[in-house]
Amino acid sequence: MPAAPTDRRYGPAPLPGPRGPVSAALLDALRAAPGDLPAGLGVEFGAVAEPLVDEDLQLTLFLCYELHYRGWRGVADDWEWEPSLLALRARAERPFEAALRRLAGPLPAVLPAALPGALTDLVAADDGPPLAATLQRRADLDQFREFVTHRSIYHLREADPHSWALPRLGGAAKAALVEIQMDEYGNGRLDRMHAELFRATMERLDLDTGYGVHLDRVPAVTLATNNLMSLFGLHRRLRGALLGHLAAYEMTSSLPNRRYGNGLRRLGVDAVATRFYDEHVEADAVHEQIAAYDLCGGLVRAEPALAADVLFGAAAALAVDRLFADHVLSAWSAGGSSLRSSDRALAAA
Ligand SMILES: [Fe+2]
Numbered sequence: 001m002p003a004a005p006t007d008r009r010y011g012p013a014p015l016p017g018p019r020g021p022v023s024a025a026l027l028d029a030l031r032a033a034p035g036d037l038p039a040g041l042g043v044e045f046g047a048v049a050e051p052l053v054d055e056d057l058q059l060t061l062f063l064c065y066e067l068h069y070r071g072w073r074g075v076a077d078d079w080e081w082e083p084s085l086l087a088l089r090a091r092a093e094r095p096f097e098a099a100l101r102r103l104a105g106p107l108p109a110v111l112p113a114a115l116p117g118a119l120t121d122l123v124a125a126d127d128g129p130p131l132a133a134t135l136q137r138r139a140d141l142d143q144f145r146e147f148v149t150h151r152s153i154y155h156l157r158e159a160d161p162h163s164w165a166l167p168r169l170g171g172a173a174k175a176a177l178v179e180i181q182m183d184e185y186g187n188g189r190l191d192r193m194h195a196e197l198f199r200a201t202m203e204r205l206d207l208d209t210g211y212g213v214h215l216d217r218v219p220a221v222t223l224a225t226n227n228l229m230s231l232f233g234l235h236r237r238l239r240g241a242l243l244g245h246l247a248a249y250e251m252t253s254s255l256p257n258r259r260y261g262n263g264l265r266r267l268g269v270d271a272v273a274t275r276f277y278d279e280h281v282e283a284d285a286v287h288e289q290i291a292a293y294d295l296c297g298g299l300v301r302a303e304p305a306l307a308a309d310v311l312f313g314a315a316a317a318l319a320v321d322r323l324f325a326d327h328v329l330s331a332w333s334a335g336g337s338s339l340r341s342s343d344r345a346l347a348a349a
């Protein structure tokens, strides 16, 4: 008897098309029963010059990581812990993490008490390209829809990657993370979950809100913003970086979200569409304090050796977001689209 259809809003995601030899081989394998992948698949990732924008590497990582979230439609659950797939994932993760550490650059050594201040300095020094200002003042509706399409990969499962930290923490840091995540998950009310608020924004913009349906349209750099959270979330050794990542997101959220909301209002879209952004203006003004002082501060009071990792996670979050913003703005200023062409996506499918 065929399995009952699942709700496409919540996953599993439809398999995307390949972007190179490794993701093609992995996709072929995933359609069959779990078993050994070709020996050494992905060794070439060790020689990739720019892992953060390498389509084949980022898609391969995303394919591996999604098995730990909602999974892939038509793919056996047992692939999640298939040893040869985990070996492939590690071959992609090593150059990815090395590239993130290069990008984050040297970071100051800090004592636990100074960590919240160091996070504040890091965020204050962040001079990313003016993506939020562009969306507020100049972007047209199609460009806004592009932006929302990119962000849908994260926002339709908003907060999930950071929840990986919960069982790995105790004490003050855990209490602070629960406090933040409660808001992200709408305090248990479906219609207040941030992922659902984002779904309403997408609906108002006539975008498909199916889980993972836009994967073929988003480039490697968008996948990298997501893979970064999964890398930090799935490795306990990187729990400090995961909390630093969350802190950077919370501490750089309030003002850009005000701009996104104002941009949509300028375009004449209603309050249902702007609610996701408006909600973050208020919520994240509170979250940024909790994240810096209680969450990251609490973590390093308990585990002082993790201070450097917290700063690395925050710096990596800001740096990869800068790359993303650069990509979008360069595409727009060249008069093009920041998404992959639907032709390419269709051909891949
Ligand atoms: Fe949120």
Ligand SMILES: [Fe+2]
Binding pocket: 180, 184, 250, 283, 284, 287
């Ligand atoms: Fe938040």
